[in-house]
Amino acid sequence: MLTHFWFKLPKSEEYLTKAKVVYEKLKDKQNLEKTTRKLAQAQEKQNKITPAIVNYEKASNFGYSKASRSMNANDAARLSTSSSQVVKAEAIQNNIDISKKENEKGDLAASYSQMADVNIQQNDIPKAEENLKNAYQLSKKEAPQQALEISQKLTNFYVDNKNFDKAIEAKKKVLKEDFVKDNSEKKVEQIQELADIYIKKNDPNEAVSLLKNAYGLALQKGHTLEAQKTVKKLDSLYNASKNVDASVQLYRDFLERLPELVSKDRSLIDNKILEDTEQRILQLEKEKELKDELIRKKNVFNYGLIGTLIILLGLIGFIFWTLRKVQIKNKKIALQSLRREMNPHFIFNSLNSINQFIATNNELEANQYLTKFSKLMRGVMENSTEDFIPFQQEMDLLQNYLALEKTRFADKFDYEINVDENLNLQSLQIPGMLVQPFLENAIWHGLRYRVDKGFLKLNFEKDNQYLNITIEDNGIGIEESKKQKTLHQKNREGRGMKNTLERIRLLNDLYKKNIICSIKDKENKGGVLVQIKINL
Numbered sequence: 001m002l003t004h005f006w007f008k009l010p011k012s013e014e015y016l017t018k019a020k021v022v023y024e025k026l027k028d029k030q031n032l033e034k035t036t037r038k039l040a041q042a043q044e045k046q047n048k049i050t051p052a053i054v055n056y057e058k059a060s061n062f063g064y065s066k067a068s069r070s071m072n073a074n075d076a077a078r079l080s081t082s083s084s085q086v087v088k089a090e091a092i093q094n095n096i097d098i099s100k101k102e103n104e105k106g107d108l109a110a111s112y113s114q115m116a117d118v119n120i121q122q123n124d125i126p127k128a129e130e131n132l133k134n135a136y137q138l139s140k141k142e143a144p145q146q147a148l149e150i151s152q153k154l155t156n157f158y159v160d161n162k163n164f165d166k167a168i169e170a171k172k173k174v175l176k177e178d179f180v181k182d183n184s185e186k187k188v189e190q191i192q193e194l195a196d197i198y199i200k201k202n203d204p205n206e207a208v209s210l211l212k213n214a215y216g217l218a219l220q221k222g223h224t225l226e227a228q229k230t231v232k233k234l235d236s237l238y239n240a241s242k243n244v245d246a247s248v249q250l251y252r253d254f255l256e257r258l259p260e261l262v263s264k265d266r267s268l269i270d271n272k273i274l275e276d277t278e279q280r281i282l283q284l285e286k287e288k289e290l291k292d293e294l295i296r297k298k299n300v301f302n303y304g305l306i307g308t309l310i311i312l313l314g315l316i317g318f319i320f321w322t323l324r325k326v327q328i329k330n331k332k333i334a335l336q337s338l339r340r341e342m343n344p345h346f347i348f349n350s351l352n353s354i355n356q357f358i359a360t361n362n363e364l365e366a367n368q369y370l371t372k373f374s375k376l377m378r379g380v381m382e383n384s385t386e387d388f389i390p391f392q393q394e395m396d397l398l399q400n401y402l403a404l405e406k407t408r409f410a411d412k413f414d415y416e417i418n419v420d421e422n423l424n425l426q427s428l429q430i431p432g433m434l435v436q437p438f439l440e441n442a443i444w445h446g447l448r449y450r451v452d453k454g455f456l457k458l459n460f461e462k463d464n465q466y467l468n469i470t471i472e473d474n475g476i477g478i479e480e481s482k483k484q485k486t487l488h489q490k491n492r493e494g495r496g497m498k499n500t501l502e503r504i505r506l507l508n509d510l511y512k513k514n515i516i517c518s519i520k521d522k523e524n525k526g527g528v529l530v531q532i533k534i535n536l
Contacts, residue, residue: 013042019035020032029062033059033063033072036059037068040054040059040075041110049079053079056073056079059072060072067101071095071098074095074098085122096111109138109146109150112134116131116135133154135150144179148180148186151171159197164200167197175190175191184223185223188218189226191210191217192210192226195210195211204240204241211230212234214226215234231250234247354366365407368407369408383397386432387507389429389430389431390426391426391428391429391460392425394432395417397436398436398458401436402415402417402458405440405443412454413443413448413473414455415455416456420460420461423462423467431513434504441497443473445481446473446475449481454475455473459472462536466534466536467534467536468532469531470530472530473528474527477522478519478520479521513535515533516533517531
């Protein structure tokens with residue numbers, strides 16, 4: 001009964017499983033749900049209940065609509081061994097209601113057929129018969145194969161209840177359906193099944209007549225397997241009636257007709273084509289697996305190479321970062337060293353001045369000078385660890401320094417300091433003692449060589465985002481100063497200015513301050529103009 005259909009179910013399950021994997025990769029939720037449901041149905045028909053339940057539950061989770069989620073969940077509940085007949089009937093009824101609402105006739109027919117199974121378990125024969133008839137009427141137009149399954153279930157139901165006449169009536173009704181009359185192979189199958197009912201009814205003569213009819217139709221239409229199956233059934237009946245001659249004659253006839261039968265049996269060709277197609281699919285799958293393996297190995301190599309390059313680049317980056325840190329640290333050390341340097345000539349002359357004040361018994365001047373000198377030295381030492389100090393502290397240090405030099409060279413120069421009102425003396429940060437070396441040069445190499453008293457002017461002015469510092473004197477100028485210097489003075493001053501300019505370079509490199517410094521003789525006037533520009 002429906003032998004070919006049941007034979008195809010394992011193949012159907014195999015291909016549905018493969019299709020499910022493809023849809024999972026594509027993340028096609030709608031087709032994934034449909035395929036998983038069909039897979040569960042194929043497994044259920046093979047009595048693979050546990051995997052069927054699992055796939056119904058998965059289909060419910062994949063469900064793209066509320067109706068499909070509910071249908072699959074109900075089917076999982078229906079198959080559960082722990083569910084009572086009442087629970088199963090409730091789940092099936094829910095699916096019937098959903099199928100009616102969604103106008104899904106195939107699912108509705110299947111649900112009626114399932115409900116009939118529950119009716120049989122509950123020994124409700126009339127209800128089972130009603131549901132099977134409903135299922136058959138719904139499926140015969142939309143799903144002929146499903147209609148044949150339901151018809152077979154109905155006839156089995158009648159046979160099990162010894163109602164052979166109704167079983168024969170139901171089977172004859174199927175033989176009149178267009179989807180059977182138009183398909184000679186299905187017609188042969190149905191005639192065989194009708195003969196089986198007559199055998200169970202203990203009417204072998206009618207069974208033999210039907211099987212001869214089926215055999216003749218199978219030979220005429222070229223259905224080798226169905227002809228062989230019919231021969232076996234007839235042989236069984238002939239043996240039962242001790243009609244050996246009829247059995248021998250039947251086999252002779254079948255063997256004589258077999259070559260011609262095989263030659264025009266399209267199903268054998270189709271099966272061969274199907275087998276060749278399956279072999280080709282398997283070959284392609286193996287080729288794909290091999291290709292995927294090669295791609296995987298190539299990817300592993302590529303990823304390994306990329307990983308090695310990343311590690312190498314990371315190592316190179318770390319080395320450069322470490323070197324950069326070392327360079328910055330070295331620059332900060334160099335800057336700190338330059339910052340801590342106080343002009344030895346200034347210290348030496350300051351001490352000489354103190355000694356001179358003491359030698360001339362001018363103890364008051366010596367004490368005042370020593371106090372200012374100590375304050376200046378303490379300020380310099382306190383700020384020696386910082387690259388930038390508050391502007392107010394820098395002003396205090398410069399005023400203290402100029403006061404010392406004024407005490408030493410009282411008759412040589414006067415000075416003034418002008419500060420822009422827009423400058424915030426407390427919050428503004430500038431490099432400490434950066435201006436002092438230029439003031440010292442102006443006094444020691446310009447103003448002190450004047451015959452009359454000179455003038456030193458120090459200006460701090462804000463220009464947008466810049467601080468402009470101007471140091472202006474009316475001393476003898478750069479060129480004249482060079483002529484009067486000794487070799488020792490030239491070496492000392494060269495080193496002092498070199499250190500100051502190096503300090504500016506380091507500040508620009510480390511802090512991007514863009515400090516610009518220019519030193520030049522004033523045009524048409526005596527003296528030197530120093531301009532320093534600092535990015536605030």
